[in-house]
Structures are given as C-alpha cells and as structure tokens.
Amino acid sequence: MSLSLEHINDRNPVLFIAIGRQQAGKTTFLNTTAQYLKERGGTFQIWNADLLNKTHGLKLFHDETIEAPSLTRDDVKAWLQGKIKEQARERFDAVLDFGCGDKPLESLIEAVPEIATLQQQGIRVVVAHLIGPRLHDAKYLDGFSQPSTLTPDGTLIVCNGGVVPENRDEKLAFQEIMRHGAIEAALSKGALVQLFPRFSLMLDVTERELTFNEAMNGVEGQDGRAFGLVDRARVEKWWIHLVPDFFQEVPTEWLPSVQRN
8 A cells, every 4th residue: 555645745643532421422433433544554543531431442442542541630631641742743643532521622621731732733633522312412512612722623523323222213313403503503613513323233243342344254252253144244334334434524634544545
C-alpha cells in the first residue's frame, strides 16, 4: 500500500473523542471505529479513560490500548496531560474513550484544558456524541450548545441504533429526538448527525472476544464456539456493508487517516 494523499500532504493529526451518557454505546462505537480504521491501514493510538467498563473495554479487543493508571481524578488528569503533550510533539492520530457522565465534555475541558490548546498546535479535535432515542439524551446535548473553551473542529452526533429495542424501527425511533432544539442548534453550527446501524449480534461477538472480521469468517471465540452460517451472513451484512456506509458519510479529515491502494 502507498500512503494516502492526506499523509503526503501532512494532514493535521486527529484527536477523536467519544463521549456520551452511561450505556449510550460509546465504547462499542469506538471499538467498531478502531477495527474499521485498522482494517484500512489506519495507525493511531487508543486512549482509554473509561476504566469503569471492565467487561467490554477497548483493551479486550485492542491490546495496544493505553489506559489511565487509575480512576482517581488527578491521576486521569495527569495521564491525559502527558498523552496530549506527546501527541502535540509527535504528531500522531489518537482516539479517546473519556467515560460517562451528564456533562463529560465540560468535565474533560475543566480537568484537562490542554485539549483546547491542541487546536492551536494544529491538532484537529473531533467530538462524537453518542445518543439514544430518549428525549433526555437530547437534553444532554443542550449543554454543548453553550459557549465553551473548546469548539471542536468536527462534531458528530451518533444516533446509536444499537440501543433501540429490537421491536422498533431505528429511524422511526429517532424521529422525535431529531426535532429537539439541541439537535437543531448543533446542526446550525456544522454538526453532522448519523445513524449508527444496529447489530443484533453485538453482545454475542463481544462476549466471545472476537473481532467482527473473525466472527464473519467463523473463527472460534474464547468459549470454543464459532458462529453458524446464518449468523456469519448477518455479521457480514453489518460489517461489510452497513458500517462502511456509515463511515463514508463522515468527513475523512474527522477520522484518523488510513492508507489507500
């Protein structure tokens, strides 16, 4: 593979931050993003400050994940400050799983104001907000429409179809929340809203500690079982068609760069 034009032209490195309320699917989304980019030659660091997720954390699927040393606020702050200085100095892409809370972005900037200064050093800061279809998820976004010390270079609002009950249509489930003023305010400021496709086998794949490519190709999980032909076809439809369709709508400069043929 040859390096993409984005690499050749010295594109600005990206810090891609995923935030959201508890159980919004933030870690699942970042795991999918990391696997998708890796399969396309992406090289980036994975930072995990969400140590409360001990069952399906990023390190389970990405051994190279760099984790905060503890849950202590000061330790997390010092750790992030060090990683940010490293990114500014060495000019690499990174994705960050920050954790949950009602106002995680404000908490992040309050704890680590250096993130805002990254933009002054040519780092593109992109924030992905994971939301479900309930109205309190839209209210959660209200705080981000207020003036802040950080105006992201890219704002992606991810309507997570994975948290929509199986008996509901994904698009219909998000119709009401899409009319909320917080969504309209975000759109007026250049945010992109995307529906992340539901995958009914997500829990089965993660509990077997398989990558999506492994699940699709019949590799046995840690329980000694592989998916049957029907389920493998379901994985393939999601991984080969629906996931790429999602990322093709996201500006390439908002994501860690990949290599192209």
